[in-house]
Amino acid sequence: MGVLGPFPGSAERPPGQALDREEADRALERLSAEYEAIDSSLQALQDHAGRRLLEGAELTGVTKERWAATARSLAALWADFDAYTEALATVRALRERRRWLSPDDLAELTGLLRDAQIPATGATDGPDAAPCTPCTLRELVARLNGRYARALDTIVAADAVWSTLPARIDLLAEELRRTRSLAHSVGVRPGTHPSGDDLEDITAELTRLRAEVIADPLAFWVAPAGGSAAPGGGRPDTARYDRAARALEDVRREIEAVLDVRQDAEARLMRLRDVLSRAERTLTEARQARGEVLAKIAACEVPAVSGPSTALHEQLAAAADFRRRAQWHRLSPLLDRLEESAEDELLRARESLTAVTAPLAVRAELRGRLDAYKAELARHGLAGDPLPAERYDAARRLLWSAPCDLRAAEAAVARYQRAAAEALVPDRGEA
Numbered sequence: 509m510g511v512l513g514p515f516p517g518s519a520e521r522p523p524g525q526a527l528d529r530e531e532a533d534r535a536l537e538r539l540s541a542e543y544e545a546i547d548s549s550l551q552a553l554q555d556h557a558g559r560r561l562l563e564g565a566e567l568t569g570v571t572k573e574r575w576a577a578t579a580r581s582l583a584a585l586w587a588d589f590d591a592y593t594e595a596l597a598t599v600r601a602l603r604e605r606r607r608w609l610s611p612d613d614l615a616e617l618t619g620l621l622r623d624a625q626i627p628a629t630g631a632t633d634g635p636d637a638a639p640c641t642p643c644t645l646r647e648l649v650a651r652l653n654g655r656y657a658r659a660l661d662t663i664v665a666a667d668a669v670w671s672t673l674p675a676r677i678d679l680l681a682e683e684l685r686r687t688r689s690l691a692h693s694v695g696v697r698p699g700t701h702p703s704g705d706d707l708e709d710i711t712a713e714l715t716r717l718r719a720e721v722i723a724d725p726l727a728f729w730v731a732p733a734g735g736s737a738a739p740g741g742g743r744p745d746t747a748r749y750d751r752a753a754r755a756l757e758d759v760r761r762e763i764e765a766v767l768d769v770r771q772d773a774e775a776r777l778m779r780l781r782d783v784l785s786r787a788e789r790t791l792t793e794a795r796q797a798r799g800e801v802l803a804k805i806a807a808c809e810v811p812a813v814s815g816p817s818t819a820l821h822e823q824l825a826a827a828a829d830f831r832r833r834a835q836w837h838r839l840s841p842l843l844d845r846l847e848e849s850a851e852d853e854l855l856r857a858r859e860s861l862t863a864v865t866a867p868l869a870v871r872a873e874l875r876g877r878l879d880a881y882k883a884e885l886a887r888h889g890l891a892g893d894p895l896p897a898e899r900y901d902a903a904r905r906l907l908w909s910a911p912c913d914l915r916a917a918e919a920a921v922a923r924y925q926r927a928a929a930e931a932l933v934p935d936r937g938e939a
Contacts (some may be wrong), residue, residue, distance in 0.1 A: 558667025790857035806911035
């Protein structure tokens with residue numbers, strides 16, 4: 509809707525001076541164009557889908573209050589338009605009375621166009637609004653424009669929310685139904701899995717949100733900061749929808765993780781059995797090695813070797829049972845814990861084997877050192893030297909006896925090393 513501008517020629521004339529015929533005709537032509545524009549805008553407003561929806565909906569909250577005020581404003585708008593129509597008809601009738609206007613006719617026409625007071629319609633924007641007073645054509649057009657802008661702002665805002673949020677909510681609800689179907693297929697249900705409870709919460713939230721959006725769309729409208737001159741300036745508030753969409757995405761990822769478990773559960777169970785079997789074999793080897801150490805090594809502390817973890821085997825049996833019963837939502841976290849625990853169990857078994865075989869490793873190292881020095885002496889032709897030979901025999905008896913006293917053997921090897929070193933020094937000096 510446009511705003512009526514100044515009449516042609518009026519700026520050059522004093523307020524009390526009448527328009528000439530050409531100025532009056534141009535002013536009337538402009539009034540007619542303004543009338544057509546207002547009529548077209550009002551008809552478009554009357555046919556607006558948002559207005560029809562507001563008129564037929566059972567509204568609540570903010571929208572109910574604003575639509576009640578807007579409906580009164582629309583009634584006042586049409587009453588003002590009827591008054592505008594009558595005033596224009598009066599002006600046209602006066603102009604069409606004769607082709608050539610007399611000075612009196614021009615004075616009367618000027619008064620109607622510029623100064624005449626159009627009677628008040630009695631329509632108001634609400635019970636608390638001030639009653640309308642008589643006004644000129646220019647003031648009436650300004651009032652029409654104001655009421656039209658306020659009504660259009662309410663209608664466009666409600667229509668924008670209705671056009672945006674319900675469709676998006678319906679699409680998300682369809683995605684929710686697909687996700688729930690997948691969840692049920694892997695045993696994720698309310699009361700048995702947190703994601704099942706989350707799906708119920710999201711379902712309830714979308715149901716509430718859709719009902720609230722339909723009944724009170726303006727509660728989901730965010731006006732621009734500082735206001736906007738354009739009707740409908742703002743945007744739909746999608747915060748609650750966005751939270752529900754994010755929550756559903758989180759659940760969907762959880763369901764996909766459970767589906768992945770279903771696909772590779774057997775392979776993971778086989779790997780777990782293999783790891784636990786290796787841990788058990790290592791522990792068996794450690795127990796056997798401990799017996800050997802206790803039999804072959806004297807005066808040495810050998811740590812005890814524990815048996816295989818009964819708890820892990822029980823959990824592995826439970827995991828296999830979950831797989832047989834297709835309880836994938838329970839199997840998924842159990843497999844994650846078992847895989848970590850099984851690796852820890854294998855590491856513990858290896859550390860135990862290393863700990864119990866340490867004395868045997870020390871004995872092997874001493875034997876190797878003893879033979880290395882003997883070979884060095886033989887290479888220099890000193891194998892028959894009495895002192896090194898005597899100390900070699902003493903160390904060898906200790907290292908190859910059972911049980912072996914590691915402390916005494918280590919001291920004997922050290923004495924042999926010193927004797928061998930002393931025998932080698934003169935020989936090297938002669939060389």
